Amino acid sequence: MKTALITGITGQDGSYLAEYLSKQGYKVYGIVRRSSTLNFERISHLMDEVELINADLLDQNSLMNALSVSKPDEIYNLAAQSFVPTSWGQPVLTGEFTALGVTRMLEAMKLVCPDSKFYQASSSEMFGKVQAVPQTEETPFYPRSPYGIAKLYGHWITINYRESYDLFACSGILFNHESPRRGLEFVTRKITYNVSRIKKGEIDSFDIGNLEAKRDWGFAGDYVKAMHLMLQQENPDDYVVSTGETHKVREFCELAFKAADIDLHWDGKGLDEVGIDKKTGKKVLYVNEKFYRPAEVDLLIGDPKKASTKLGWKPDCTFESLVEMMVKKDLER
Ligand code: NAP
Ligand code: G4F
Numbered sequence: 263m264k265t266a267l268i269t270g271i272t273g274q275d276g277s278y279l280a281e282y283l284s285k286q287g288y289k290v291y292g293i294v295r296r297s298s299t300l301n302f303e304r305i306s307h308l309m310d311e312v313e314l315i316n317a318d319l320l321d322q323n324s325l326m327n328a329l330s331v332s333k334p335d336e337i338y339n340l341a342a343q344s345f346v347p348t349s350w351g352q353p354v355l356t357g358e359f360t361a362l363g364v365t366r367m368l369e370a371m372k373l374v375c376p377d378s379k380f381y382q383a384s385s386s387e388m389f390g391k392v393q394a395v396p397q398t399e400e401t402p403f404y405p406r407s408p409y410g411i412a413k414l415y416g417h418w419i420t421i422n423y424r425e426s427y428d429l430f431a432c433s434g435i436l437f438n439h440e441s442p443r444r445g446l447e448f449v450t451r452k453i454t455y456n457v458s459r460i461k462k463g464e465i466d467s468f469d470i471g472n473l474e475a476k477r478d479w480g481f482a483g484d485y486v487k488a489m490h491l492m493l494q495q496e497n498p499d500d501y502v503v504s505t506g507e508t509h510k511v512r513e514f515c516e517l518a519f520k521a522a523d524i525d526l527h528w529d530g531k532g533l534d535e536v537g538i539d540k541k542t543g544k545k546v547l548y549v550n551e552k553f554y555r556p557a558e559v560d561l562l563i564g565d566p567k568k569a570s571t572k573l574g575w576k577p578d579c580t581f582e583s584l585v586e587m588m589v590k591k592d593l594e595r
Contacts, residue, residue: 504564
């Protein structure tokens with residue numbers, strides 16, 4: 263039986279990965295930080311299958327202890343401050359978690375279990391102001407947020423530990439991936455959750471930011487399989503994981519309302535633009551400057567060719583099914 267240790271097991275990806283590895287017959291350990299109320303909603307169905315260890319990315323000793331206790335064959339470093347807007351409000355903390363946290367994990371692995379395999383959760387946010395379309399493993403980085411910059415540090419320190427100490431360390435440059443377990447502050451879940459509340463008559467409307475931003479959105483359940491595949495290869499390497507399609511936030515809104523049987527049409531321009539329910543004439547969506555970013559990433563679209571040819575990975579869930587799945591789950595809640 264193989265053993266895996268997941269940091270960030272309480273997050274969206276951590277929960278899908280724990281589920282997947284457990285089904286593959288792994289003994290799964292997860293790192294959780296102590297808090298005054300339990301925060302295990304996404305893994306409540308897995309509590310008999312996973313073993314949780316208290317540790318924090320800010321605390322080197324606790325990470326070393328987690329590795330000594332679990333003796334993992336594979337380490338998946340998913341923990342991070344992952345919400346881009348928060349990274350402008352808390353840039354130093356974001357650097358501590360999302361950048362230096364990776365060095366702490368790699369140091370712990372180097373000292374406690376150098377023969378383990380390591381996965382780092384890198385991000386398409388590192389491409390930022392994109393230097394090529396589509397983005398590949400060779401595309402130069404140009405991050406646009408303290409989060410993107412912290413992730414770039416994590417990416418390079420992973421490569422550096424691989425080259426300096428011959429560790430089996432891989433970095434997955436994952437494009438946006440979503441699910442019904444996505445945090446409510448991210449745009450996709452914010453839309454599907456609020457559409458379901460409008461449908462149920464709980465609210466009349468909600469506010470949104472930049473409708474023109476384009477993202478390459480996939481399903482988290484598909485993406486965790488790519489993480490696992492990277493650690494099953496003969497040699498460590500870095501891979502772009504994406505669908506190869508891009509869509510505007512505007513299109514996501516239209517499809518989400520459609521999935522709730524509401525035909526959305528637009529009126530006005532820029533900050534005065536509103537989304538209107540065609541049947542009732544009610545305004546259901548307002549553009550609010552509050553959700554604009556100091557520096558935006560306008561377009562992301564990844565080329566998953568390397569992941570497809572070398573890992574044999576491909577996403578199963580389409581953009582349309584992803585939106586429908588998320589709206590359906592929010593309506594059921
Ligand atoms: P998420 O839902 O925000 O989960 C983040 C996890 O990190 C949570 O379990 C959180 O624990 C944990 N964490 C945060 N700070 C910590 C600390 N100091 N010590 C220990 N644990 C800590 O993120 P996600 O969407 O699952 O993403 C997983 C990883 O992939 C992140 O590194 C993210 O930056 C990266 N990524 C995500 C995407 C995407 O589209 N989802 C794309 C590219 C890369 P609590 O529950 O205690 O807060
Ligand atoms: O859903 P978002 O907040 O995701 P973002 O910033 O792309 O970051 C996510 O994906 C990264 C991979 O590229 C991860 F590394 C990161 O951890 C995270 O998972 O915003 C997506 C887009 C942005 O352009 C934003 O300006 O949606 C736009 N947007 C428009 N209105 C909004 C809103 N974003 C949010 N969060 N809330 C809005 O009301």
